[in-house]
Amino acid sequence: MDNVTAVDHAEYEVEDYTGPAGTTAGRLGVWILISSEITIFAGLLGSYILFRLFHPEWAEESAHLNIVLGTVNTMLLLTSNFFMMKASTAVDQGDQKKSAKLMLITVALGLAFLVVKGFEYAAEFSHGEFPSKNTFWSFYFLLTGLHGTHILGGLVAITILWAKAKNNALGELKGRVALTGLYWSFVEVVWVFLFPLLYLLREGGAK
Amino acid sequence: MSVSASKSNHELVYFALVILALITVGASFLHLPGDENVYLIFGLALVQALLVAIQYMGLKLEGVMVYGLVIIPLILFAILVFLCIPDISHYPLNLKL
């Protein structure tokens, strides 16, 4: 099957579209995907904000979250994103081996994020803080769970690219490194808002 | 194609992001009167998000179409939240909670 598709693409004479900033079809596709993802997180974060506005007492629940582990996770994700950017630069410079190493660090940091998150979940469960405890915890688990799923998806994509890049065999997938980096940055941006919304509104909060 | 990504100074952006993230966490421990620390926290978060979007995601080199793809959902988000406030956040039944 792969052979057939390879032939198909070879004979298509689609002229490469290049928009501003070298916006290829793939890049535009990822941007539309991100646009669509913004609306999903907008629906969830919007619902959370609407509830939070008339539940100032959620500040107390929020104080039960582990702010140290939250900060560690913020740093892990920031650093992971930085290495992904480096990896994408390395591919552009034609150094696939180097980019493979950088992607490996990215994946390791991303996994560390999930492990830390797992510890947090375990500690919360042991305190009886289940999704059904009250609506704050429902939102907490839904928001972090959905974000974690995005991380997992990104990790799978980066791992596939790493497996190719370490053998210098990215080939046509070269462009995918930058595209995955774009998605990875978006996951980082979501966390930038999730972290303060869930962890940091302990003092007063919105009244 | 990551022309955009390679034109950014990744290290500088990274350090800025780390420092901003730490200030954000610190700000949450401030005891400011009223809601000031809420504005401070989200102001800082917004700066971080913009840094990532403009520098890492290469928004600074993109055209109108991509800006539209980012800004329109944000406007819809604002509309959804704003128009639901009278209904969800101030629904009379919930005021006694």
Added chain:
Amino acid sequence: MSQEHHQSFLTKYIFSTDHKMVAKQFLLLALAMAVFGGFYAFLIRWELAYPNQPAPFFGVVTPDKYNVIITLHGTIMLFFVGMPLLNAFPSNFLVPLMIGARDMAFPRLNMASFWMTFVAAILLISSFFVPGGPVAGGWTGYAPLSASSEFTGVKAGAVLWILSLALIFIASSLGGINYLVTVVTMRAKGMTYSRVPLTVWFLLAAAMTFFLAVGPILAGAFMLLMDNVFGTGFFLPGKGGEPLLWQHLFWFFGHPEVYVLFFPTLGFVLDISAVFARKPVFGQKLIIGSTVVAIALSFIVWAHHMFQTGMNPTLVTPFAITTILISVPFAIIYICMFLTIHNGSISLEPPMLWALGFLATFLVGGLTGIFLGAAGADIYLHGTYFVIAHFHYTMFPSVFFGGYAAINYWYPKMFGRMLNKTAATIHFVLTFIFFNCTFWPLFIVGMGGMVRRIADPSFYPQFSPFVHLNIFATISAMCLIATQTIFLWNFFSSMKNGKKAELNPYQANTLEWLAQSPPPHGNWGPKLPVVTSGPYEYSEPNKTEDWHTQAPSYKGEASHG
């Protein structure tokens, strides 16, 4: 260069990445699901006319079964018939052909989109076989009915319903990404945006509206899933949740979704009117501008579905104003449609009949919408059959008149054969008559105060004056459903026995008519067409022929022989 490829049965017909095959898969899925949806419609009408009498092929429609049936009728017709038939099928088939591309930008994403939709359909149907049966809370899934099994006794069915909807929403978004990227990046040389046919414009508008609107409902679906599976209370007031939030999230998506199912039909009708009236489309730019305004407004009208729900009265006036306002851009588009056929040399071929039928019937649906946008009238009418009649006068013309127009018009290009014209004409005339006979009485019944969502009207003595109208509507509905067998026979038998189609049977300008019928894998000959003119240059003065193709220099297959 040969267009013949060695493809196994599996890669050619099942896991195909060819946009035309994916389009046909979507079309067949929509037709198959329409059989289910139509059968449920028959059961609903049967119960309303002959309560508690056993329905043919089914048995007695008890109230609990009635709830299941109306829920599935709505879900299937909108999401599994409307979206595949009006968005996925035409977008896949027409977008690459009309803009002069060889395939979609991401062919494999396209295949994934179809198979996700297929799995979603299987999930929905499989809910019949789980304990508790399928979901019974209405197609809008209003919380708390949908959020907790204690109200309807349905648990597994509700979870399957939510998963199925989430999956088809994700699949349709992925499809939408594909159509948008294809149009932006893969237009043939000379195909500027102003030369892109309106069908493509409207398919794009629909895809864009969909992916911008779908986020909140997906968020809501995740929350509803948590409520059902993990015992949370996002939408359950007893647990500190807010049932109205679900309605806000649902209708924030739901209203734009109506336009997602309506825009493609506008595109088909405009293109078909131009061809069969031999006239340029009137006010092409005006139409596109109005569409942009309509999309923008469609995101701030959603609460007019909720005037009755006890939402904050502060919101009623703003939403009533925007709702009335949104009829302005649509009125402009409508006037442009009439001016397109005005003074044209109209030939009443089947596609044109469907287009004209759409204009006539949708007008009724649109005008009665104004009654419902005004909050005062809405609060009386919203719970009655008036809403059912209004909704079906908008959706039936959009989905079926528009869908049949598209199938009739592009059938020669899809299968290389012509549909039987006599059968197609009879099908149109009977459908048009029986559709009106089915739904017009419901306006009267609704105005009279008969409320919807009840299984057995004979239980309420105040509805006894409507018995005869209900029986009339039911008999018409049964005739309407029976009429569709003419179409199915015509559709399948013409594939084998139909008259061979010429390349361009309607002498149309747009690019798809330059390709072979049916187009081969890769669509075009060795060279892509180069576009030199717009899509609607019909009946120009001082020309011998009343049409000329958009790419006159295209040589097709002949050049490499």
